Amino acid sequence: MTLIQPRRPELRTALPGPKAAEIMRRDREKLSTSYMRPFPFVPDHGEGVWLTDVDGNTMLDFMAGIAVSTTGYNHPHVVEAISAQARRFMHVCLTDYPQEVTTDLAERLVSHVARPGENWRVFFGNSGAEAVEAAVKLARNHTGRSHVISTIGSFHGRTYGAITLTGSKTKYKRGFGPLLPNVSHVPYPNPFRPAFGATPETVSDAVLSYVEDVLFQTVIPADEVAAFIVEPMQGEGGYIVPPADFLRKLRALCDRHGIMLIFDEVQAGMGRSGKFLSYQHFEGVQPDIITMAKGLASGMPISAMLAREEVMTWGVGSHGSTFGGNPVAAAAAMATLDLLDGTVKHEGCGESLMENARLVGEYCMDEFRALQRNYPFIGDVRGRGLFIGVEFVDASGRPDAKIRDAASAAMFERGLLNLDCGESSIRLSPPLILTREEAGVGMEIVADALASL
Numbered sequence: 001m002t003l004i005q006p007r008r009p010e011l012r013t014a015l016p017g018p019k020a021a022e023i024m025r026r027d028r029e030k031l032s033t034s035y036m037r038p039f040p041f042v043p044d045h046g047e048g049v050w051l052t053d054v055d056g057n058t059m060l061d062f063m064a065g066i067a068v069s070t071t072g073y074n075h076p077h078v079v080e081a082i083s084a085q086a087r088r089f090m091h092v093c094l095t096d097y098p099q100e101v102t103t104d105l106a107e108r109l110v111s112h113v114a115r116p117g118e119n120w121r122v123f124f125g126n127s128g129a130e131a132v133e134a135a136v137k138l139a140r141n142h143t144g145r146s147h148v149i150s151t152i153g154s155f156h157g158r159t160y161g162a163i164t165l166t167g168s169k170t171k172y173k174r175g176f177g178p179l180l181p182n183v184s185h186v187p188y189p190n191p192f193r194p195a196f197g198a199t200p201e202t203v204s205d206a207v208l209s210y211v212e213d214v215l216f217q218t219v220i221p222a223d224e225v226a227a228f229i230v231e232p233m234q235g236e237g238g239y240i241v242p243p244a245d246f247l248r249k250l251r252a253l254c255d256r257h258g259i260m261l262i263f264d265e266v267q268a269g270m271g272r273s274g275k276f277l278s279y280q281h282f283e284g285v286q287p288d289i290i291t292m293a294k295g296l297a298s299g300m301p302i303s304a305m306l307a308r309e310e311v312m313t314w315g316v317g318s319h320g321s322t323f324g325g326n327p328v329a330a331a332a333a334m335a336t337l338d339l340l341d342g343t344v345k346h347e348g349c350g351e352s353l354m355e356n357a358r359l360v361g362e363y364c365m366d367e368f369r370a371l372q373r374n375y376p377f378i379g380d381v382r383g384r385g386l387f388i389g390v391e392f393v394d395a396s397g398r399p400d401a402k403i404r405d406a407a408s409a410a411m412f413e414r415g416l417l418n419l420d421c422g423e424s425s426i427r428l429s430p431p432l433i434l435t436r437e438e439a440g441v442g443m444e445i446v447a448d449a450l451a452s453l
């Protein structure tokens with residue numbers, strides 16, 4: 001039997017190399033001062049889960065452009081769909097005219113969400129924040145109420161409504177006020193750091209009784225609350241999976257008070273968790289409104305806000321977008337869904353990319369847990385599928401961003417592109433075409449990087 005040796009990162013220059021350094025210099029001079037540049041990497045081209053920079057350095061990608069490049073950087077099936085649609089037409093405007101590819105996409109998204117007997121409808125935008133804005137506008141319009149509840153640690157985007165809902169870092173809000181009125185934040189039930197002195201078993205009840213017994217009695221009348229928006233698995237806040245009972249109990253609370261339940265699936269959705277949407281890991285829960293974006297079209301900009309038929313009651317012309325539902329992006333989404341659900345197979349990834357995410361994700365979590373036994377600075381390993389968070393802690397168990405940053409830099413120096421999240425965590429969010437062998441190469445780099453600390 002011949003063993004196929006998986007590819008490895010190839011670093012030809014120090015990072016950044018001369019060409020990358022020059023582009024970074026020009027970038028610093030002309031681009032917005034708000035852009036972050038965590039690592040000196042300037043991409044030139046991609047191939048599967050490998051990205052090569054402008055100086056010929058090839059890195060293994062464990063971040064997928066913030067959980068976007070579901071099928072890698074230029075999957076032939078997606079590229080073909082994009083060019084075929086571009087040859088037909090690139091834009092007419094979905095607000096005014098139907099277009100077949102976007103109708104196909106709407107039907108396909110609904111088929112992943114609707115239960116028997118339900119109909120859902122879809123509004124298309126271009127970004128996660130736009131989907132979130134649409135969700136909140138619809139919830140207010142439908143209920144005739146104004147207040148919205150969100151969670152601490154959440155991230156919902158950078159537009160005014162979305163930053164108001166975001167609860168992860170104050171830097172997103174400093175100097176930008178006034179924000180949207182009538183928004184409150186409550187703790188997210190993090191089993192590793194339960195709020196209110198609760199335990200992982202009691203934290204869902206603790207959070208929800210805070211909403212019911214404190215917030216609704218002292219701050220906002222429940223019958224003025226339009227929506228509760230929540231990430232079913234929290235992304236930027238640390239890749240956190242809530243306890244099994246949380247979403248079901250939250251659904252019951254919303255039902256008691258006529259509150260729309262919005263699940264923001266922008267980061268955890270689109271197959272990354274091993275199911276199409278992350279809330280589908282929790283039995284018996286169905287939201288009223290869902291937002292999707294990021295990985296939906298493998299990097300082409302498109303987002304979707306889905307709502308149950310009874311909820312999408314806003315009037316003709318009340319909401320729209322010039323580019324939203326662009327046909328080229330919609331074709332890319334259809335091709336991405338082919339690979340996610342296994343209509344089209346990707347060699348080396350089993351029946352579907354969703355199944356691959358589940359299996360390769362389990363392997364990576366096992367490897368991280370093995371490392372955790374050797375390294376006390378790994379406080380927690382959590383996630384589902386290829387949505388994995390690893391939290392770094394100091395000797396007393398407090399979040400330790402310094403050791404996280406050192407680990408992250410050591411991985412990068414060894415050829416592994418990675419991203420942080422939360423206060424002191426690293427997120428593993430690779431393309432879903434990552435094979436078990438490529439994951440093995442990545443985990444060897446992680447082990448070597450941690451050993452160097």
Ligand SMILES: Cc1ncc(COP(=O)(O)O)c(C=O)c1O
Nearest residue numbers: 127128129155156157235266267
């Ligand atoms: C859960 C969630 N919602 C919304 C957004 C905003 O998406 P976008 O940056 O496309 O506006 C993000 C982005 O990270 C996200 O993670």
